Amino acid sequence: MHFLGILFYVGIAVGIYTVETTRAFVLQSLELSPEITVLIMLAFAYPLILFIAVMLYHLTDNKRFSLDYYKGQVNLCSSLCVSFGLIGTFVGLALMIEGIASGMGVEGDFSTKMSSLLGAISEAMDAMSLAFLTSILGVSASVAILFCTNFFSSYFLTHGPEKEGQVDGSGTELIADKDSNESIVVIKDALRDSLEMIANKEKVWSDLFLLMQKSSGSTVVDQLNKIMYRNNQLIELMSEQIKQLRQEQATGVEGLQTSLKKNADQLSDDFSQVATTMDNVSSAVSNMNEAVNESQTMTAAVIEKTTNQMSEVINRNLRELSKVAEILGDIRLAVAVPIEEALKDALRQNVFTLMFQPVYESGGEVIGAETFIRWEDPVRGPVLTRDLLDAAKEANLMNDIDRWVMVNAIRQLSRWYFDGKWQDNWQLSINCSSERLLFPLFMAELSSELEKAKLPPKLLAFEITEQTIMDDPEASNDKIMQLHRLGVSVYLDNFGTGFTSLGNLRNMDIDRVKVSRTITDGMTQDLTGVTSIIRSIMVIADEMKLSVSAEGIETKEQMDLLKREGCSMFQGYYFGKPKSPDEFIIEYIRN
Numbered sequence: 001m002h003f004l005g006i007l008f009y010v011g012i013a014v015g016i017y018t019v020e021t022t023r024a025f026v027l028q029s030l031e032l033s034p035e036i037t038v039l040i041m042l043a044f045a046y047p048l049i050l051f052i053a054v055m056l057y058h059l060t061d062n063k064r065f066s067l068d069y070y071k072g073q074v075n076l077c078s079s080l081c082v083s084f085g086l087i088g089t090f091v092g093l094a095l096m097i098e099g100i101a102s103g104m105g106v107e108g109d110f111s112t113k114m115s116s117l118l119g120a121i122s123e124a125m126d127a128m129s130l131a132f133l134t135s136i137l138g139v140s141a142s143v144a145i146l147f148c149t150n151f152f153s154s155y156f157l158t159h160g161p162e163k164e165g166q167v168d169g170s171g172t173e174l175i176a177d178k179d180s181n182e183s184i185v186v187i188k189d190a191l192r193d194s195l196e197m198i199a200n201k202e203k204v205w206s207d208l209f210l211l212m213q214k215s216s217g218s219t220v221v222d223q224l225n226k227i228m229y230r231n232n233q234l235i236e237l238m239s240e241q242i243k244q245l246r247q248e249q250a251t252g253v254e255g256l257q258t259s260l261k262k263n264a265d266q267l268s269d270d271f272s273q274v275a276t277t278m279d280n281v282s283s284a285v286s287n288m289n290e291a292v293n294e295s296q297t298m299t300a301a302v303i304e305k306t307t308n309q310m311s312e313v314i315n316r317n318l319r320e321l322s323k324v325a326e327i328l329g330d331i332r333l334a335v336a337v338p339i340e341e342a343l344k345d346a347l348r349q350n351v352f353t354l355m356f357q358p359v360y361e362s363g364g365e366v367i368g369a370e371t372f373i374r375w376e377d378p379v380r381g382p383v384l385t386r387d388l389l390d391a392a393k394e395a396n397l398m399n400d401i402d403r404w405v406m407v408n409a410i411r412q413l414s415r416w417y418f419d420g421k422w423q424d425n426w427q428l429s430i431n432c433s434s435e436r437l438l439f440p441l442f443m444a445e446l447s448s449e450l451e452k453a454k455l456p457p458k459l460l461a462f463e464i465t466e467q468t469i470m471d472d473p474e475a476s477n478d479k480i481m482q483l484h485r486l487g488v489s490v491y492l493d494n495f496g497t498g499f500t501s502l503g504n505l506r507n508m509d510i511d512r513v514k515v516s517r518t519i520t521d522g523m524t525q526d527l528t529g530v531t532s533i534i535r536s537i538m539v540i541a542d543e544m545k546l547s548v549s550a551e552g553i554e555t556k557e558q559m560d561l562l563k564r565e566g567c568s569m570f571q572g573y574y575f576g577k578p579k580s581p582d583e584f585i586i587e588y589i590r591n
Helices: 002-018 020-032 034-057 067-104 110-159 177-216 219-249 253-335 339-349 385-394 398-418 442-453 466-471 473-486 502-507 517-524 527-543 556-564 581-589
Strands: 353-361 366-377 381-383 427-431 460-465 489-495 512-515 547-551 569-571
Touching: 002 020, 002 034, 002 110, 020 034, 020 110, 034 067, 034 110, 067 110, 339 366, 339 385, 339 398, 353 398, 353 581, 366 385, 366 398, 366 581, 381 385, 385 398, 398 427, 398 442, 398 581, 427 489, 442 473, 460 466, 460 473, 466 473, 466 489, 473 489, 512 527, 517 527, 517 547, 517 556, 527 547, 527 556
Parallel strands: 366 427, 427 460, 460 489, 489 512, 512 547, 547 569
Antiparallel strands: 353 366, 353 569, 366 381
């Protein structure tokens, strides 16, 4: 008889895999809750594995491994299957409630809430399937264990150290009715509780659908309620069959076998009905999705129309506000102190900043920088350098402005140099007006600042214009000679505009000439004429042993033309805009 039990054990597993409905049932349980499904499978297989081990290794020779011990293991596995099924039910209910709560609690417009609720319903459907499937799978596995292991007792009676209980005519002793009945009662109670929880879950769904129907007036909700009502009827039918199973238990093992077969067929039909119900629910949800999509389309059209109208109103208001802002700005400028007075206040308060623009050689390496002053007035905002210099000349502040630039540029250069961020062969150039160059204390103040900063003078260069030389050639030449004796270089800025005579230039100890921006800008208008001017400048510079750099380079074409004519140093937006000290270090020096 024990071989018949093994046959039933294996046959149940093969049957579940062979029948499409049961195989789909188990696979869906694995998909929804793989951990619980695997635990139920292990609990189902354990009694068979244990019995085969008993047969192979004759464990019944050990008096402690008796029929009572094996029955205890069987009852334990049966209870575990039911417990795992109940755990799946609780997990499914919890996920369902959590999904519904999250879907109903979302904030937003109607379309957003409906989209969220549809997503929550989809997740709740999976949770409902998890609660239902794991409960049925656990109870089914428990009943199958009790049924199959009844046939194993004959082996213990014929091979065990002592006889236990009464043996029937075939030599097979059934598992004690008392223990069997107790296990069956436990299984039935657990299944009843599970079904009651599922029924309560359907009550939650019915309340939810009623609430949705009141809110949106959707006919799809009514169809869902009907489907859930049919599902409740299915649960009541299963409850009635559980009662019938209890009545047939009293008739013994033969009646139990017949009842199990009947219930297995009925469960298969019930699962088919459940699948049909789930398909109907899915179809209803799909219809609801279509309705929501249509509502979203209409809402999007309304929003787009409203947005366009609002955009027109906003743009019109912005234009009006812009006009008001311009008027207010004009009023602020009208009542503001003159720019010359504001410049004096800025000089006293030390609110200027320095900007640095890189200088490149033809090979693409940084070889230095030029520094510029920037001023942002509280009333006027950022002030153009040209306006700042005009105001400084009008207020006789050029010397003071240039002194501020010189002092702060030397201090910044000293920090870079001693931090190892400025190389020995680089130079920082500072623009120097005629007022500053011819100021009596210019050289004394420069020497003092270089000594305080402990900075090598060769790292510094001053840029003077042709107009400065034309104003006072002798005094300018004297200051240039003093700068060279100190070790500071001198550049001739804006060269090529025609102010300086070659005679004056020959008498000046100039280190470098900078091609004027007006010449490089003219490359886009009169390329032939500009090329001739640049070629003439290069010839003069070569004859006088002067290096040449060009400023205002904004395109690669300008750089290529200058390189062909012999220019080897470049400066302009093509290479980089003026940056603050921190930005200059990060973008140009560290790279």
